[in-house]
Amino acid sequence: MHLSANDIEDLERRRRAALINSITGFKPANLVGTVDAQGRSNLAIMSSLVHIGSHPPLLALVFRPDNAERHTLDNIRETGSYTINHVHAGIIDAAHQTAARYPGNVSEFAATGLTELWRDGHKAPFVDEAQVRMGMILRDELPLSINGTHMIIGEIVSLEVPGNAINELGALDPAKTDSIAISGLDSYYRSSLLQRMAYAKPDKAPRRL
Amino acid sequence: MHLSANDIEDLERRRRAALINSITGFKPANLVGTVDAQGRSNLAIMSSLVHIGSHPPLLALVFRPDNAERHTLDNIRETGSYTINHVHAGIIDAAHQTAARYPGNVSEFAATGLTELWRDGHKAPFVDEAQVRMGMILRDELPLSINGTHMIIGEIVSLEVPGNAINELGALDPAKTDSIAISGLDSYYRSSLLQRMAYAKPDKAPRRL
Numbered sequence: 513m514h515l516s517a518n519d520i521e522d523l524e525r526r527r528r529a530a531l532i533n534s535i536t537g538f539k540p541a542n543l544v545g546t547v548d549a550q551g552r553s554n555l556a557i558m559s560s561l562v563h564i565g566s567h568p569p570l571l572a573l574v575f576r577p578d579n580a581e582r583h584t585l586d587n588i589r590e591t592g593s594y595t596i597n598h599v600h601a602g603i604i605d606a607a608h609q610t611a612a613r614y615p616g617n618v619s620e621f622a623a624t625g626l627t628e629l630w631r632d633g634h635k636a637p638f639v640d641e642a643q644v645r646m647g648m649i650l651r652d653e654l655p656l657s658i659n660g661t662h663m664i665i666g667e668i669v670s671l672e673v674p675g676n677a678i679n680e681l682g683a684l685d686p687a688k689t690d691s692i693a694i695s696g697l698d699s700y701y702r703s704s705l706l707q708r709m710a711y712a713k714p715d716k717a718p719r720r721l
Numbered sequence: 722m723h724l725s726a727n728d729i730e731d732l733e734r735r736r737r738a739a740l741i742n743s744i745t746g747f748k749p750a751n752l753v754g755t756v757d758a759q760g761r762s763n764l765a766i767m768s769s770l771v772h773i774g775s776h777p778p779l780l781a782l783v784f785r786p787d788n789a790e791r792h793t794l795d796n797i798r799e800t801g802s803y804t805i806n807h808v809h810a811g812i813i814d815a816a817h818q819t820a821a822r823y824p825g826n827v828s829e830f831a832a833t834g835l836t837e838l839w840r841d842g843h844k845a846p847f848v849d850e851a852q853v854r855m856g857m858i859l860r861d862e863l864p865l866s867i868n869g870t871h872m873i874i875g876e877i878v879s880l881e882v883p884g885n886a887i888n889e890l891g892a893l894d895p896a897k898t899d900s901i902a903i904s905g906l907d908s909y910y911r912s913s914l915l916q917r918m919a920y921a922k923p924d925k926a927p928r929r930l
Contacts, residue, residue: 517878520778527891532775534893537807538902538912540746562771562783565868566741569729574771598746604916605927612921652867658860658874659774665867669726682736683905684743693747693902693912696892701912703747707813708908712821718814
């Protein structure tokens, strides 16, 4: 199948959204926990998390303010705090359900059965069921004028991960935490390690670890 | 394992990079094809691709200008064109090798054995071996002042994907193209579909398709 810009433009709206949301390949499945100034919690599944830098440890999220992510964005602006929690295979149904457009006074924790976990020193709730949990502080917001979306950049200020999921180089193996990948808007995947590669050098052939 | 902001700061540099690069979960593995004004091609593996919007179809890439991605960023600025090509299981070794710091006059296509594919109407080379290929036009660049990285936003102006990898809603199933997920800097994963979910609604329980 070969589509031109015009062919993409001519697709029926929902088919275009399905195609373009899936065309980047596998995306990380994360739950973003927040609270508003009145203390009402919120939880939203997001797949737009991207690494910005390691020192300081910075991650970005892209928000579309016209959908269920709006409350999350509002809360991050209000409190400056949020959490990022990996979705694992055991909580896909509940995680997906957080995407429903609940009113602002309904907590997606209560609505989906996921459990709030509060840690001293962090304003926003973590997901108790998650195996990988990050406490985040808002560091920057960039409005993307090209289409009205917003990029939130935050710093990791706390990190919980099972020690046996860390490899000898210090990296997380997300297969060991049964972390899930998303494609598009509705498809959830389990991943298994195929190969690891040595650091690439111009004068060396590629080598598997 | 529970790390505070200070614990993260105190990690040895390479261990911190390994941990923070892997902490977001699974990332898409893509090869970005470019050419400079003198016609010299370049190819770079990148895992920072993120969906920005579907109408128009916009994707973002985050570049660290101090590493092997620099030539790619320079070329995109020079020509306004690039390609994004999914890495599949059969080309992981070559795709990983594009991360080596080759000099600017060496094409990673030639160095790794991947094949340039040129299409009428697009200035930058595609990867012939890839199953999913996107022709991109630069639409915006945002410098991220917080750490000196750069976000490039491009529009998809052409798209090639096997027809049998598109599901009934019009979405790509990246398992059907054997597309690969990355964790961290060196680990490559194959993913299999676990479940698909119906559109989430506040008054309906989560339902698997």
